[in-house]
Amino acid sequence: MITDAQIKQNGVKALIETLGLVEAERFIVLINRESFDYTKWRKTLWQGKSVREISEEAMKFRNENKRHTQENPK
Numbered sequence: 001m002i003t004d005a006q007i008k009q010n011g012v013k014a015l016i017e018t019l020g021l022v023e024a025e026r027f028i029v030l031i032n033r034e035s036f037d038y039t040k041w042r043k044t045l046w047q048g049k050s051v052r053e054i055s056e057e058a059m060k061f062r063n064e065n066k067r068h069t070q071e072n073p074k
Contacts, residue, residue, distance in 0.1 A: 002010075015024035046054050 012024065012028075015027055018024075019027060049057075
């Protein structure tokens with residue numbers, strides 16, 4: 001298990017790698033500005049989708065982003 005500090009650090013790193021620095025900062029500001037209920041959001045995130053549909057979307061996302069990962073290794 002990793003520490004809370006490591007989770008935050010990894011999260012910010014993931015945001016920056018995915019969105020870029022400016023958009024990552026905008027995302028953080030938006031989350032802090034709005035009242036955001038993560039639990040409610042998570043419960044409705046895949047509402048109405050089957051496990052197969054979620055899996056297919058995840059595989060599609062992975063395949064579409066594989067090239068980006070290969071071009072920008074960590």
